[in-house]
Amino acid sequence: MAPDTNRDGVLSADHRVNGILSRGFRLLVPPLAALIIVGGLGAQAVGQTLDAPAYVGSETCAECHAGQMEAWSDSHHGLAWTLPGEDTVLADFDDTEFADHGVMARFRREATRYLASVTETDGVTRDYEVHSVVGVEPLQQYLFETEPGRLQSFDIVWDTEKKTWFHLYPDQDLPPDDGLHWTGPYKNWNGRCAECHATGYEKKYDPKTRIYASTQAEIGVGCEACHGPGEAHLAWTEGREPEANSVPLDPFGFTMAFDGGNTEAEIQQCAGCHSLREAYGDGNPLPGTPYHDAYNLSLLTPNAYHADGQILGEVYVYGSFLQSKMYERGVGCMNCHDPHTTELKAEGNAVCTQCHSPAGNSEFPTLKLATYDSPEHHFHPDGSPGTECKSCHMTERTYMGNDLRADHSFRIPRPDLSAFTGAPDACTGCHQDQSADWAAERIAEWYPNSTKRNFHYGLTLARGRENPAAARDALIALAEATDVPAIARATALGLLQPVADPELAARFEPLLSNESALIRTEALELQRAAPPRDRVLRVINLLDDPATSVRFAAARQMLDAPVAQFPRDVEVKLAAAMKEWQASLTTRADYPETQLAIAGTALVTRNFPAAVAAFREAVTLDPQLVDAWVMLVRIPAALGDIDAARSALDEALAVNPDDPRLQAFAAELEAEQP
Template identity: 35%
Template sequence: MLIAGGVLADYWSAEPEGVVLGYVGRDACIECHRQQTEDFTGSDHDKAMDLATDETVLGDFNDVTFEHDGLVNRLFRDGKRFMVHTEGEDGTMQDFEVKYVFGVYPLQQYMVEFDRSEEMESCDVARLQVLRISWDSHNHNWFYLRPPDVADKLAADDPLHWTGIAQRWQTMCADCHSTNLKRNFDPESVTYHTTFSEIDVSCEACHGPASLHVELANKKSLFWDRRYGYGLAKLKGSDPEPQLQTCAPCHSRRGVMNERFTAGPDYHDHYRLETLGQATYHGDGQIKDEVYVYGSFIQSKMYHKDIRCTDCHDPHSLKLKFSGNETCTNCHQHAAGKYDVPAHHHHAPGTEGAMCVNCHMPHTTYMEVDPRRDHSLRIPRPDLSVKLGTPNACSHCHVKDRLPQIAAEHRDTFQSKEYSQWLLAAEQDGEQPIGTDGETLAELMRQTDQWCDDACEQWYGEQRKRPTHFAEALVPLRRGDPSAARKAIEMLAINDERVPAIAKATLLEELARQGVRAVPRVAAELADQTDQHPLVRSTAASVLAMAGPSTGKSSLMKLLGDDSRLVRTSAARALLGSPAFGQLSPSERTQLESVLNEVHEEFMVASDRAGAHMGWAGICEQLGRYGEAIEAYQTAIRVEPNAVGARTNLASLLEQLAPSVPESERETLLKRVNTLRKQELPLLARDAALAPQIAGIQYRYGLLLYLDGQLDAALSQLEKAVELEPDNPEFQTAVKLLKEKMDGSQ
């Protein structure tokens, strides 16, 4: 009895609530987890980042030269240091020390540290810039990582230049390549004091801070803790979401709402997942740009059947658990020989067409050297390609069957291109005749889609499956088909893999963009359904900005108290832009501003970007907090002096406030307004030249030219905007009014 009581007391004892967990490092894990450590060593996570040493650097630094865009770069050693002679921030050729290596395959990239002061702690990392000169680990040669759609040499002051903000480690890369990263950017001094507990993606990046786990493991107890279990995130239970959402932050295209995420099922309280945008996904949800897997996988039937990452991938080595088709047939056995046979795939065994992944996970190559597979794990649908123009895995291989029909002068170009490049070429210039009989590329690709569809019809006949697909609403909706809105609304009522959450959110966004009158009602219904995915309810909240004051206020005020941070912050933003905002009582304003504190935190995650401070300044303007807005605009200018927008917005605000300023101060204030606009002109001129096809930028440049008194140049610029978007009434009105003004002044 005494023993039983002791055992019970041992079990019942527990760590107190609110234990603060800390990071202990992988060395604390090795003794008990030797096999996992062995598997992890040498993995992509292990090599996500490291100091530049003889052991970690793969590139050839033996005093070699590498040319791109007319620059002759030199890669050499200075004692133990790895050096690059290349173009610096001021446009001159200089020597830079490579301090860190970044990744390993298919490219290894190299990083240079800037702005390091003597006062910084040794553990702090100053601003790191990622060189575009990279080592191709597959072909063993130097490689210039050119930005997408940029063929010309980058100017030294271009944000895409290796010294620009788009190539900054802290801004673009850091939180997914190190463990327990703290960016620690100071907007006042415009400096970083970044820290991490481990330089790469180590144990605690996936399992969470392990201090309690180590403490419990070392206790002389028969049990783990009844309150905290193992003291780590529970990733192996029956619910796959904790594991999936642990992987998702680094394997998704998303914004960050706050930086306190640790392993577990709270992804949507920390991240804002991108929906199926036209620049990143095709109309049926297949990958177009690099979207890092998660947004694809949650579309899949596998996801809806509770499959998780570790069903296919070893969690520590990251390698596939099985080779070839066995990765799939390990689960998809069913009747013997049902899938991995010609009767299923209709291709000769051992050929590319007989590989499961080539039909169900076709690849797209990014950065010229990095093929990534689509994780939506879909059945090929050439019928949708014929109907909607979406891609399909059959055409992925068979599009090159059209090469004999392409004129000889174009044939070599397309011989070397993969399917994604054919798609891009057809999108950009697909109506130019290139066929031997005058066919366009788009026509040739449609012939391939039809051939593939006919083959599927012959194979399967009446047994062929054509399940409802959200693309049947989304693609026509984007094309302006008036009947598509009703179909899209009908699809929003489907709650299975035919219309996954990310597709629902996208349909809602598109309906709102089209101005469909029924959308606020539909959005209010979806937002009120607590069993809907947070992504759907968040998008519904955003759409409610379109609702009338009564519906908008009642729905959005309710959502301000939602359990999901994603939902309530979207509701707060929507309420600011809603007609209901002006009807809020003082107590309701207080409730809104409480949630706006979370919105502010979300903006400040990117406090090293001007856009973050501009976004918050805009909110402060709406709230009438003009002093705070002015301060935020000034911070935006300080953080990114070469970014457009902040000076124009600040000038407009100061001009608006001028009548309320004492007359003795007004002239000084208006001089400042004029100075700000003149400082903005060359920046906006630069952007207008870099983006000649973006109407909004041409329009903004035209307005600024007008405010500067350059009427002829302003008219020319505004007419460019109208030419690019002839149906935009705002652009047309601006041109009309300016012409009237110019005619009246003559």
């Protein structure tokens, strides 16, 4: 997933991992255990191809595409990641200071070098040189190379509008040895951020040495980050045959075609970075790679979304957009956004009225032709914020301290749902002195015959979050509904997993062939509750599913399959899926949460040494990861090695002295002492 500064959020991002941990070492030995060699694969990263065309750099494009280059060069894409210099560093490095929560930073220049002296809460002062610069507005962040090859994003950033320094996380008071400290794994640039700020990026992390040897064709989001490597296109411009490779190319030599009228492919290309997701590969997938071959999209989970699907955490657009009627009707990113300037195609309400007007838009014939930019629709005084379409239909939240991000679900305000879902509403976001009931009454007065105030899936998801057993029937109905977004249906399937039984697994077998990879993946997870033979027969058909996400889910289901031998063709598919999944895990070995997944896999296969090694790596990366410490105590205790359990517990308490679970373990072990 994209970076998250909340450790609980990181751990809960994959409920499957937590499920594996809770079952622990009590699982039976699977006959397929021999197919899993945790941590031992060096396979090629998902989504990357060794014989693809080469990258040539954005400057190569300028000669023929001067207009596009001029538009791009000052855009948020062009300035997503730059080297420090007079034209790129916007902050005041003229001996300025910032102090917060016992941390002091002094910023200065020495000739062409930009430096910061940082005094941490432990009283130690270290000097860092700015390695590179991130972003351009409304804030700018600076990267320090804390070890050779390791880039970390500093938490003290520059407000480009107020011209002042501020702390991204003012409520955090973290010592340098905390995993959430800016020098820790969750703020690492190489693993968490760089792939969306660079072109042709490869992370190249060595889990044995914990060293990064990252490379990229170009820092910043260049031309080839979206269109694909340019070597074959250059050959096309010169009338030459491109070098032989196995990657499909469009008629112009690109891996991603933007002139083919394939709006869905274009959306998925943007979504690779503009989504909250877990990447499967070691860096950028080739542009044009289908989304679900490269990423695992976050569903409408509590840390990311409100129960009705409104944005809560920083979810980067795609999961919101998938909920919208606009997506359903074929609207794409570039209907509203210029891909080179990254700005809207029109100012204010004009970007909406290019379609939502009496004239409509011939590309979208289902549009109701009506006047929307008028008091008869918005019922607000001219010149007030309420006249802006986005105020009601794209509410904004602030992230990273000062950056407003708009909700792209383009929802109709539903203050009548707030009492049931606990989610905010657009009306009282502005009218803060009023209640949601007041807002609901106003809307009912304005639109007395509206059909837009009927059932909303947020009601079911809210109930399912609170008590999936009590909401079982409603969640089933939502998962089977065909008139709601696939991401909401998949979320309902996810909420049903803790209460799944054989009957439910059988009921959702038809969804294993659903056109949505999200739904197929979650329906697969429900098969865990099926009788072993039925589960295997249903899962094996998806081991070679077109979508990587589905193949990985199928591979996980087969870990403890009670089958001694499969037909040869099934063995081949199973081995391929297992190998691909494990290769993906190893590319994220620098993630503490990935180490939990690796450890869970080892527990399922009863490979206790591998499980202990992975849990140990998790706490090495993040010493405050109590879930991993708990297992480092439980495993040796269950195996009768009480001395090892006590030793692990002492280590855990040394860095987490106040944790109640660890204290409870200490009391138990003390009571058992002869």
